[in-house]
Amino acid sequence: MMTSQRTIARLLAVLVAGLCLSAASLAQSIKIGFVNTERVLREAGLAKASQAKLEQEFSKREKDLQSLGAQLKAASEKLERDAPTLPETQRLTRQRQLVEQDRDFQRKQREFQEDVTLRKNEELQQVLEKANRVIKQVAESEKFDLILQEAVYINPKHDITDKVLGGLNSAK
Template structure:
């Protein structure tokens, strides 16, 4: 029997050929990595979005801080004066403090919800711009795959600086 012509050897040769052709293709794949956290910290569009949010919400935040300080002052005053108040006065002041605290908590919750919604809007715009730039860099430099999250990445695959440069240049125009 000719062992070189047996089905076993034919399958083995075919598997070996497939393995080597896969390895040859794998060597030709160009992979890049983009650190999205750095984009959100360092991109001019992200910094501008943060500045817009701070400006937009500064007044409401100050009002909340003032309201919280006022509530704290009233509560401390009540604690000092409580022993000298009549039962009805004490109950009325406690009720007033509870209502003010409830109102403060409501306003704070609304503030957080509004801020979170606006942050998400701004973040989505930054993400959209960044993704367009990543795609542009990938196409112009012939990348096959660009990853945005990884447990480990070799620094030579990191193209974040290139993306930031293009993204910031686009924002400068």
């Protein structure tokens, strides 16, 4: 009985050693790449064009809001200066008007921010979809087994961000 247990133990040891060797050889044959998504979104021509498009699209509304904010501030300062000399009813009326104007301004600012965020996300999604297509093309053409887009640490030799940027910038 002892002999059969020793035989089983030897077989298990050989099996474990074989698995360790195959795992080590498998790990050496895996080709891994890394893409810095933040850098792609910052440096790709498509991303820069999207940013310029958004700035143009929202610049008029932003200027209008800034103008409205300046008017509100001026009205508030004027009320502070004039308050001591104004009759109570007139002062209260102007304060209420100022509160209403401020509420309207805050609402417009919120709507503006929501619209900007929505459009940014739409543009970002388009850039990411195109970047992912380029990443897949690079992976297939260079026979990568795995492409990571987020990592705590990456050896620079695995970074293919420049290739992806080149592919994105050359694509129409």
